[in-house]
Amino acid sequence: MSGLPPLLPLVSDADAPPEVAAVYADIRATRGGDFINNFWRVLANDPALLARTWADLKAVMGKGSLDPLTKELVYIAVSVTNGCTYCINSHTASARAKGMTDAMLAELIGVVGMANETNRLVTGLQVPVDEEFLAR
Amino acid sequence: MSGLPPLLPLVSDADAPPEVAAVYADIRATRGGDFINNFWRVLANDPALLARTWADLKAVMGKGSLDPLTKELVYIAVSVTNGCTYCINSHTASARAKGMTDAMLAELIGVVGMANETNRLVTGLQVPVDEEFLAR
Amino acid sequence: MSGLPPLLPLVSDADAPPEVAAVYADIRATRGGDFINNFWRVLANDPALLARTWADLKAVMGKGSLDPLTKELVYIAVSVTNGCTYCINSHTASARAKGMTDAMLAELIGVVGMANETNRLVTGLQVPVDEEFLAR
Amino acid sequence: MSGLPPLLPLVSDADAPPEVAAVYADIRATRGGDFINNFWRVLANDPALLARTWADLKAVMGKGSLDPLTKELVYIAVSVTNGCTYCINSHTASARAKGMTDAMLAELIGVVGMANETNRLVTGLQVPVDEEFLAR
Amino acid sequence: MSGLPPLLPLVSDADAPPEVAAVYADIRATRGGDFINNFWRVLANDPALLARTWADLKAVMGKGSLDPLTKELVYIAVSVTNGCTYCINSHTASARAKGMTDAMLAELIGVVGMANETNRLVTGLQVPVDEEFLAR
Amino acid sequence: MSGLPPLLPLVSDADAPPEVAAVYADIRATRGGDFINNFWRVLANDPALLARTWADLKAVMGKGSLDPLTKELVYIAVSVTNGCTYCINSHTASARAKGMTDAMLAELIGVVGMANETNRLVTGLQVPVDEEFLAR
Numbered sequence: 013m014s015g016l017p018p019l020l021p022l023v024s025d026a027d028a029p030p031e032v033a034a035v036y037a038d039i040r041a042t043r044g045g046d047f048i049n050n051f052w053r054v055l056a057n058d059p060a061l062l063a064r065t066w067a068d069l070k071a072v073m074g075k076g077s078l079d080p081l082t083k084e085l086v087y088i089a090v091s092v093t094n095g096c097t098y099c100i101n102s103h104t105a106s107a108r109a110k111g112m113t114d115a116m117l118a119e120l121i122g123v124v125g126m127a128n129e130t131n132r133l134v135t136g137l138q139v140p141v142d143e144e145f146l147a148r
Numbered sequence: 149m150s151g152l153p154p155l156l157p158l159v160s161d162a163d164a165p166p167e168v169a170a171v172y173a174d175i176r177a178t179r180g181g182d183f184i185n186n187f188w189r190v191l192a193n194d195p196a197l198l199a200r201t202w203a204d205l206k207a208v209m210g211k212g213s214l215d216p217l218t219k220e221l222v223y224i225a226v227s228v229t230n231g232c233t234y235c236i237n238s239h240t241a242s243a244r245a246k247g248m249t250d251a252m253l254a255e256l257i258g259v260v261g262m263a264n265e266t267n268r269l270v271t272g273l274q275v276p277v278d279e280e281f282l283a284r
Numbered sequence: 285m286s287g288l289p290p291l292l293p294l295v296s297d298a299d300a301p302p303e304v305a306a307v308y309a310d311i312r313a314t315r316g317g318d319f320i321n322n323f324w325r326v327l328a329n330d331p332a333l334l335a336r337t338w339a340d341l342k343a344v345m346g347k348g349s350l351d352p353l354t355k356e357l358v359y360i361a362v363s364v365t366n367g368c369t370y371c372i373n374s375h376t377a378s379a380r381a382k383g384m385t386d387a388m389l390a391e392l393i394g395v396v397g398m399a400n401e402t403n404r405l406v407t408g409l410q411v412p413v414d415e416e417f418l419a420r
Numbered sequence: 421m422s423g424l425p426p427l428l429p430l431v432s433d434a435d436a437p438p439e440v441a442a443v444y445a446d447i448r449a450t451r452g453g454d455f456i457n458n459f460w461r462v463l464a465n466d467p468a469l470l471a472r473t474w475a476d477l478k479a480v481m482g483k484g485s486l487d488p489l490t491k492e493l494v495y496i497a498v499s500v501t502n503g504c505t506y507c508i509n510s511h512t513a514s515a516r517a518k519g520m521t522d523a524m525l526a527e528l529i530g531v532v533g534m535a536n537e538t539n540r541l542v543t544g545l546q547v548p549v550d551e552e553f554l555a556r
Numbered sequence: 557m558s559g560l561p562p563l564l565p566l567v568s569d570a571d572a573p574p575e576v577a578a579v580y581a582d583i584r585a586t587r588g589g590d591f592i593n594n595f596w597r598v599l600a601n602d603p604a605l606l607a608r609t610w611a612d613l614k615a616v617m618g619k620g621s622l623d624p625l626t627k628e629l630v631y632i633a634v635s636v637t638n639g640c641t642y643c644i645n646s647h648t649a650s651a652r653a654k655g656m657t658d659a660m661l662a663e664l665i666g667v668v669g670m671a672n673e674t675n676r677l678v679t680g681l682q683v684p685v686d687e688e689f690l691a692r
Numbered sequence: 693m694s695g696l697p698p699l700l701p702l703v704s705d706a707d708a709p710p711e712v713a714a715v716y717a718d719i720r721a722t723r724g725g726d727f728i729n730n731f732w733r734v735l736a737n738d739p740a741l742l743a744r745t746w747a748d749l750k751a752v753m754g755k756g757s758l759d760p761l762t763k764e765l766v767y768i769a770v771s772v773t774n775g776c777t778y779c780i781n782s783h784t785a786s787a788r789a790k791g792m793t794d795a796m797l798a799e800l801i802g803v804v805g806m807a808n809e810t811n812r813l814v815t816g817l818q819v820p821v822d823e824e825f826l827a828r
Contacts, residue, residue: 055269101282
């Protein structure tokens, strides 16, 4: 562990009540590995929050009309814009596991930087929306 | 035009000095159409800012190790997280022109929502970064 | 008035209780004009909040080691980064009254855009702080 | 170095390919010193991103209608609002090198705090923009 | 409806497929009224996203160790900090229905403003966490 | 102390000029304890900023139409949304001192996460405000 301690303790496998143990088991089965990262171990202090968050993430991040790697890139983009250090570290690890190369990461961050810049140029000059964009 | 007026006027083709006209011409050539959206027309009050921003955007958003549609999805994700109405409207239009369907849009926004949620869960509980993520 | 209605009504001069009237009078005396903008008229629903906010703003935005125009530019930079439309419109008006030209505005927004971009590049790549910067 | 490791390695002088070495040389020539801070060394993993970002920053932060110190103060204001620790540390160092005193820093942060407060008061009460502000 | 059109159409009762109709029915039963606000009608373009979001919101906002009005106040605080106009308008309506008075609203927004101010003072001066706070 | 050093030094009791000493004394009297946390000790470099911020916080966070614990929960919600680590650590300590349990904290963070999610869903799909919400 690095940095400051969490606000609630990490729930180990030994301390996990049945509802938590069930989620841990499903994380392991879904990911095909034993590792449970700290995010889930802290959420486990509130078993309902843990179960809901894991079910949602599994539903959202799976294959749909967008592929899982694209979703990880989007997740990183949001996490960078929000400045969430943990999330950047965990989702770049996930994205790499799904095929993101160093070149893709650098290019992604370049897009994120550019989007943040033009978002502020637009807002700073109060650019009005073109009627052309409103014809859905 | 909808909404409040911009802080600087829209620069029409007729009022464009040569450096601005050159950028407008390149935008039209690159995009294969006559339409110049308000973002560029407001930036044109500062020709150096216009030229630099357009050159950067062209460089960043073209094909590289990520494809242009993926980059548009990332752009939307950032714009939503920053709450930039203009940018959401303009980049969803660009993304649709590059193949984004309604199903992809809804799925994208679902990921963006989820990422914003878990970013705050992580921050709110001060989850420490796992050592496993730091082994680059 | 443009846009959606406020969550609490605008307090007119006629409806202002004595504590509010006193703040309105001080705003007029300080600014040398009759105009009281909507911000103060909405805050006036909570006279203590109005009085405190006005006293703070007067203390903070006056001349100190930074001049008032520089402070307005900083105020705009923050308001753009937060996406506060009202604040951008009101503080660009204030800044113009203190000497900000169109060229200065465009240049300011260019800096704000650039700072937002590099903030995200730094965060996105998790750049560690150089020891050289920590030697205060 | 302090804190977590970067997502891409720092590019040393010895490992720099020619395009990177050229940017490093220009940074040194422009700033009149040997020190290259981590931001550039991480960006150097993507030489095009490095070259573009440096060229932009040099263009944006130089003397124009706003002086370089004012631009650094604006940069700090944005970095604080975005919560970018690296950026706050690096740009306060730059600002101090350009003349910012401790008194100016404290006063700047006071303005940034106040702007963040009133931005939220405005948004929280949904204050409508005064017509007076729209007469450009 | 006010403002710009949504990116996906509002799904009317007549156009709702069975999964959407079921959620609409549960919203009506839970809230004891016929009104379905635009948020749900736009989400309904993606029935799975609609169902998941409604189930989560119902689980999260009900009575637990915090009462429902307190949760609405927290929701408003987040929405103001994120600058989400729709959310501010919808959740202040919900909070009023649960007993929030004008005085409570003004006081809440005062706290939100203050928190945003001190958040930036802390970040702007890079205040280190006291060891006293880390003894959980 | 943990983490990076502050940008301005911590002002000890021994170094405090009279205006600072007066604020320190009032903090101790109000809180009924000797501990002065780093926030105040850094602000003390600018005695006027210290005095103003303390007076405001005391006025805002006391009992009014909202109780002090509810205000602390709101403060945490804002601090999490802004990603202010110091503020999260200091205000969760304050909230616990006023009665917040672990269950309340987890539930609070769940609401904060949910609000951040739906804020982005709303913004991402550009949901228009219902006329029903505008009838104040």
